[in-house]
Amino acid sequence: MPTAEKLDLEVIEQYLEWKKTNENCSAKTVIKYRKVLEQLNIFLDCQYVEATLGKLEQFSGGYLHRMGYSAASRKVAVAAIRGFYKYLYQRRHIQDNPAVHLVYPKSGRRLPRAMGLHSAEAILLQPDLSEFSGIRDSAILALLLGCGFRVSGVCGLNESNLIWYKHQDADRLAILLKEKGEKERMVPVPSEAMLLVQAYLGHPTLADIDRLLENGDQVLFVNMRNRHIPEWEHRGELRRLSSRAVDRMIKRYAIAAGVPEDQAHPHALRHLFGTELAESDASTLQIQSLMGHSDPKTSAIYTHIAMxxxxxxxxxxxxxxxxxxxxxxxxxxxxxxxxx
Known part of the structure; x- marks a missing residue:
């Protein structure tokens, strides 16, 4: 059992590695958890074995509040603390789990800010289809709107994630998507988005781009330049379009289309997808499956805004x-x- 003198930071890293391996915890969540647990280590003066429920409540309540943590951020902190102490207890690093009754702070649940259909149409009509980059952008926008994908999922796609099949004697496309901690789901693609993806894949400019990965797969959506590397190294994984680039692209098209600034972001497209599913009488479970929500309560929000x-x-x-x-x-x- 570790001594009470200090919290070995390696134990934190072991816990976070366990979260990534066994619970598919995303990289962003790992970073947030690490920051919280390192702050907890300082707050407890390295006496983590002697921690009490009262001490943990002081840390997750007033201490983090004074550090500028919102109620939503403190929920993440409580999840990190509860998970960490459960991990320690199950591996007998501690004899009792002081965090088992640590409560989550109450916070309101924000309703998603959805884009209107008229605004979505205006953005979709902005890319110049006579240019390769315009066809690429149109395909990306169609997948964000027509499938409700997150930007990270679209940018992480390789060609092997495209699944072609027959449906009612017609060619159709499905995408095997990985989002938020490597969680996988298979999503059928609307015919409009499929045609744009096919146009992108068949463009001669794409054929001239080296997007081959070490495992033999190919990056799907490519960037056109990378100022940080020599031109001869601009290939493979370094050809992958970044989430930040997609964010900027959507904002640029939204401004050009006169779309309100609070709708000029990728999640507004995703929220529109969820809202339209609810308007079309999709069940909460169907919305959850298509959008990749881990909590059905998140999916249920869309049924509340199906005006x-x-x-x-x-x-x-x-x-x-x-x-x-x-x-x-x-x-x-x-x-x-x-x-x-």
């Missing part, structure tokens, strides 16, 4: 539409003129 569907139900069933009101005659006239 067109709720408006139709409301207009059909609300009692005001079944009786005379002071504005009933006015409303009928307005409906004749399609003003409401």
């Amino acid at each position: 067109r569907k709720m408006t139709t139900v409301l207009d059909k069933g609300n009692p005001l539409g079944k009786i005379n009101t002071p504005v009933s005659e006015l409303l009928r006239e307005m409906q004749k003129g399609r003003k409401v």
Whole structure:
């Protein structure tokens, strides 16, 4: 058993490596957990074996709050602490687990800010299809909007992730996607997005680009230049388009299309995908499967913002539409003129 004198930082690294290997923890989460646990080590003056529930509550509450952590960020901290002490207890590094009753701070759940269909259409029509980069951008935008992919998942695609199959005697495409800690899911691709991907794959410019990886696979979406390396080294993995480049691309097209700034980001496209699934009566489980949510509660949010569907139900069933009101005659006239 480790001494009470100090928390060996190697134990933290062993825990984080275990999280990556056994729970497919993403690289971003590992970085957040490491920062929290190193701060905890300082707070406890390296006396982690002697930690009490009270001490852990002080750290995850007032201490982190004074350091500028929001309630949502402190939830991540509590998850790191609980997981770390559970790991120590199961491996008998400690005799008792003081974090087993450590509670998560309460915080509100933000509703996604979805892009409107009109704005999405305006962005999709921005790329110049006479240029190779325009065809590439159109294919990426179509996958983000038509499949609800995260940018990291699209940028991480290789050609082997494209699965071609027959459906009702027609050629179709599905994509084996890896997102958020190497979690895999298979997603069918809309025919519109499939055609754009095919146009991209068949472009002569792509044939001249060396995107071969060491394992024999090929990077799917490529960048056109990389100022940080010599031209002769611009190949293979270094040809992969970055998430940051896609973020900038979407913002550029959104500004050109006059789309509001708060919708000029990739997640607005993803949220529109989820909202339209809910509007089309997809179940929470179907939304969860297509969008790759680990928690069905996240998927259920989209059923709460499916406004067109709720408006139709409301207009059909609300009692005001079944009786005379002071504005009933006015409303009928307005409906004749399609003003409401």
